[in-house]
Amino acid sequence: MRNWLKWLPIPIIVFLLTAALLVSQFQFKANFTGIIAIALAETLDTSDPTLDIKQLTPQQIKEAALDTFTTSNITQKSVGQYELYYAGTKAKIEIGDQSKSTVFKPDLIISQWNGEASFKLIAPTDINEKQQLSSSLSNDKVTALNGDWQFEYKATEPKEGFNEFGGLDIIITAKIPPKSNRIEFTYDSSTVTPYLQPPFTEEWTTGQDLGDKRIVGKVTETDVYDEEDNLIAHRPAYAVGSLAFYANGKTNYEIGKVNYATGQVGILYAMKCNGQWCRWSVDKDKIVLTIPQEVIDKGDYPLVIQPVGDTFGYTTLGASESNVLASTTKMLYNCTNTNLPIYTGAVGTGSSMTVGGRTTAGHTAHVEMALYTNPSSTYGTLVDNSQTSEITIDTAVKGWWSANNSPTTAAVPYFLTIEGDANWSNYGYMAYTSNTNYVCDYRPSITYKTFPANWTTSIYTQMNSVLMSIYVTYTEAASLGITNDPSTKDFGTVANSGTFYAKGSAPSNPVSDNECTFTITETGGSICDIDVKGANSTGGAGMTLTSSAPGANEFRITVYCSGTNPASGVVVTTSDQELKDSLAASATIKWDFKLELGAATVPEQQSTTLTLTARTHS
Numbered sequence: 001m002r003n004w005l006k007w008l009p010i011p012i013i014v015f016l017l018t019a020a021l022l023v024s025q026f027q028f029k030a031n032f033t034g035i036i037a038i039a040l041a042e043t044l045d046t047s048d049p050t051l052d053i054k055q056l057t058p059q060q061i062k063e064a065a066l067d068t069f070t071t072s073n074i075t076q077k078s079v080g081q082y083e084l085y086y087a088g089t090k091a092k093i094e095i096g097d098q099s100k101s102t103v104f105k106p107d108l109i110i111s112q113w114n115g116e117a118s119f120k121l122i123a124p125t126d127i128n129e130k131q132q133l134s135s136s137l138s139n140d141k142v143t144a145l146n147g148d149w150q151f152e153y154k155a156t157e158p159k160e161g162f163n164e165f166g167g168l169d170i171i172i173t174a175k176i177p178p179k180s181n182r183i184e185f186t187y188d189s190s191t192v193t194p195y196l197q198p199p200f201t202e203e204w205t206t207g208q209d210l211g212d213k214r215i216v217g218k219v220t221e222t223d224v225y226d227e228e229d230n231l232i233a234h235r236p237a238y239a240v241g242s243l244a245f246y247a248n249g250k251t252n253y254e255i256g257k258v259n260y261a262t263g264q265v266g267i268l269y270a271m272k273c274n275g276q277w278c279r280w281s282v283d284k285d286k287i288v289l290t291i292p293q294e295v296i297d298k299g300d301y302p303l304v305i306q307p308v309g310d311t312f313g314y315t316t317l318g319a320s321e322s323n324v325l326a327s328t329t330k331m332l333y334n335c336t337n338t339n340l341p342i343y344t345g346a347v348g349t350g351s352s353m354t355v356g357g358r359t360t361a362g363h364t365a366h367v368e369m370a371l372y373t374n375p376s377s378t379y380g381t382l383v384d385n386s387q388t389s390e391i392t393i394d395t396a397v398k399g400w401w402s403a404n405n406s407p408t409t410a411a412v413p414y415f416l417t418i419e420g421d422a423n424w425s426n427y428g429y430m431a432y433t434s435n436t437n438y439v440c441d442y443r444p445s446i447t448y449k450t451f452p453a454n455w456t457t458s459i460y461t462q463m464n465s466v467l468m469s470i471y472v473t474y475t476e477a478a479s480l481g482i483t484n485d486p487s488t489k490d491f492g493t494v495a496n497s498g499t500f501y502a503k504g505s506a507p508s509n510p511v512s513d514n515e516c517t518f519t520i521t522e523t524g525g526s527i528c529d530i531d532v533k534g535a536n537s538t539g540g541a542g543m544t545l546t547s548s549a550p551g552a553n554e555f556r557i558t559v560y561c562s563g564t565n566p567a568s569g570v571v572v573t574t575s576d577q578e579l580k581d582s583l584a585a586s587a588t589i590k591w592d593f594k595l596e597l598g599a600a601t602v603p604e605q606q607s608t609t610l611t612l613t614a615r616t617h618s
Contacts, residue, residue: 072155072166076137080104084155086166090114090258091314093168095142095153096135103128104135104144106151110168110245110312112265113258117247119189119265121287126179148176150302156310160397161236162269163313170311172271174291174303181296183289187282191250192265194243194282195435197319200224200235203434203465210324232324234429238308239319241279243268243287244433246467253473261316261354261471264433268312273305274298317356318433318469321398325430325468349475350409353388354402355418356431356469361396365424369470370451371407372415380415382451383407390449393424398431402473416470421448431469481524482583482614489517497599502592506566513562516590520612522583527617530583531576532559532610540604543597547571550598557610562590569594572610582617 074084074095079102082095090113097105106127111118127133127149135144142153150173158164172183187194199221208216210232217227221240224233245265253259268287271278276292295303353369371386386407393401420428446452489502501507507515522528534557537543546554560569561580570577572593580589593610600606 072140072157074137074140074142074153074155080135082135082137082142082153084153084168086155086314089165089314091165093312096144104133106133106144106149110266112247112314113250113260116258117191117250117265119187119192119194119245122186122188124184145173148178149174156313159309159313162238162309163266163315164317165314167266167310167313169307170271171307172305174301174305176301177296177299178291181291181293183291184283185287185289187285187287191248192245193248194245194268194287195433196280196282197235197239197242197244197267197434199240200233204233214324230323233320233322235320237277238269239267241270241277241281242319243280243282244319244435246433246435252471254475256475259316262318262433262467262469264316264318266312266314267319269307269310271305271307271311273303274300278305316469317398317400318431318467320433321358321429321431322466323427323429325432325466350386350405350407350472351475352402352404352473353416354400354471354473355391356398356400357393358396358398358429358431359393359423360427360429363423363427364392364394365420365428366448367391367393367401367418367420367424367428368449368451369403369416369418370405371409371472372417373413380454382453383409383414387451393428398429400469416468416472417451418470419446419448419451433467433469434465435467436465480526480528480614480616481522482528482530482612483521483523484612485519485521486517491595494597496603497597500595500597502595506594507560507592509565509567511560511562511564511566511592513590516562516592518591519588520580520583520591521588522586522614524614525585527585528583528614529578529617530580530589531613531615532570532572532579533574533576533613534572534611535574535609537606537608539606540602543600543606545572545574545608547573550596552598553600554598555608556596557593557608558596559591559593559610566594576613579612583614 072084072086074082076082080096080100081098084093084095086092092111092115094109094111095107097103097107098109106123108121109118110121128146130148131146133144133146133149133151135142140155142151144151150171152169152171152173154169156163156167156169158166200219200223201221204216204219204224206216206219210216210226214232215227216224216232217229218225222235222237223231226232244267247260247263247265249263250258250260251263253261268280270280271289273291274295276295278289278291281288281290289305291303291305350371353371355367355369357367359365368390369388371383372380373383384407386405388403388405391401391403418430491500494500502517503515520530534545536545537555541553544554546556548556550556557572558566558569559572559579560566570579579591583589
């Protein structure tokens with residue numbers, strides 16, 4: 001009587017690497033104003049493949065991070081539809097109702113980062129109530145008019161104080177008295193949130209204790225002074241009543257990809273009419289431009305509402321600036337906004353931090369930055385090697401300043417902090433945006449260059465509605481991943497000993513694709529190596545996996561890939577061995593295996609597992 005052995009399906013388990021297995025490869029870099037979003041990274045992507053991220057100079061980091069504006073160009077898509085491109089950037093503005101190609105409406109769609117963040121301003125219907133606007137494009141300017149209104153749109157180049165990547169000027173002319181002093185645009189966006197920049201008289205109060213023995217002495221719409229008449233904070237008049245637009249969940253800068261920086265898309269600035277400010281506000285789903293009622297009542301028509309710099313500017317820097325944030329020496333930020341959630345880091349290594357600011361003319365200041373973990377709302381720990389090199393800030397023009405660091409990070413939230421020398425406290429100004437969903441914690445009396453090992457909120461003072469212009473740069477590690485199809489092989493009932501092939505017969509040399517049962521596909525977006533290992537079988541007394549010719553109660557598995565000599569395949573053991581070197585991103589490789597059985601003393605059903613592991617290519 002012949003003995004028969006039934007082998008159950010052999011599952012091929014796809015194993016995805018955890019972060020712990022990427023230690024030799026990861027690096028991190030982040031752009032964010034508060035808590036860093038850090039992702040796994042495999043390789044550094046820069047234009048210079050020999051460049052080591054840890055050796056980047058501040059200027060190299062700045063040049064790598066920012067788009068480069070080259071020119072702007074308005075084109076007509078169809079009747080009533082126009083597009084404005086900013087060459088060298090990822091920004092675009094669409095003018096007119098994009099759903100109708102025969103009628104012009106003064107609608108706008110403003111987008112950034114190739115459309116990842118965008119919002120729509122839908123003009124009030126009464127503008128076209130009596131007569132449709134007719135539009136034309138001439139000399140790179142769109143003009144639309146009827147008997148009551150005229151709208152002019154023109155692109156602007158980068159302009160200090162208004163935009164870094166280009167902007168848009170809009171001139172609105174009311175030829176007759178409008179029905180209301182409010183021009184209400186319906187706001188439509190699921191990716192961008194506007195934040196009002198109010199007059200300082202609504203955010204600061206006389207007598208307010210700022211710490212460091214500083215008391216607010218005087219507050220105007222644009223300026224805050226201490227009791228010794230030193231300037232504490234400044235918001236340009238054109239930024240009072242402006243709206244800062246922030247992308248939801250878009251922050252940080254991953255080298256080689258999009259620089260979200262603080263997540264700010266741009267700013268809609270206040271305008272002027274007959275010497276009076278026309279300011280923006282948010283009223284439920286409306287973005288409202290308010291014309292002073294006295295201007296309308298005066299009856300000096302036509303009324304021309306025009307920008308003082310830009311109407312809208314693509315900028316990542318906060319429009320406001322504060323010395324008290326510099327003089328308090330240290331800032332820590334917490335975020336409670338559901339649109340701008342707390343970001344949890346992952347395994348990585350930092351490359352730099354960047355801050356927006358300036359000094360008073362004729363003075364030079366120095367700052368350093370660092371990262372703190374945020375394991376709870378009341379406690380944080382300094383991250384090793386996160387303290388940056390020193391930055392020298394020596395200009396009265398507000399801008400970005402970067403310095404290198406190299407912290408190793410984990411999958412926890414992080415705070416960004418900054419310290420400065422005496423000149424920074426006396427003459428430095430940090431850029432920021434009023435944002436009701438952020439809280440800035442600051443701790444006075446810190447010794448410059450000495451970041452405390454720990455901090456607790458009990459020794460910090462809070463400033464509400466402050467979103468600092470500060471972020472981290474990192475290199476994201478592409479995650480590793482593979483799939484295998486099919487995932488099992490059922491040999492059915494086989495002889496008690498002998499040689500069997502998953503595909504059914506011995507392959508040729510080299511192995512062809514059609515001689516393979518399985519396909520591995522790289523899904524993580526990066527080059528990887530594939531390892532394979534096996535295990536003893538289960539079922540009854542089980543059988544032992546061997547790398548030699550199988551004897552009684554033993555079996556051997558040899559794995560081979562398409563294009564290789566099957567005689568040189570991997571003889572599987574219980575330890576990982578390389579099956580495929582350098583599987584390209586998104587590539588596939590076909591493979592098969594040979595099963596050799598020694599005679600089982602008691603033939604029984606058996607099953608075993610082959611494990612495929614993707615690891616960073618080396």
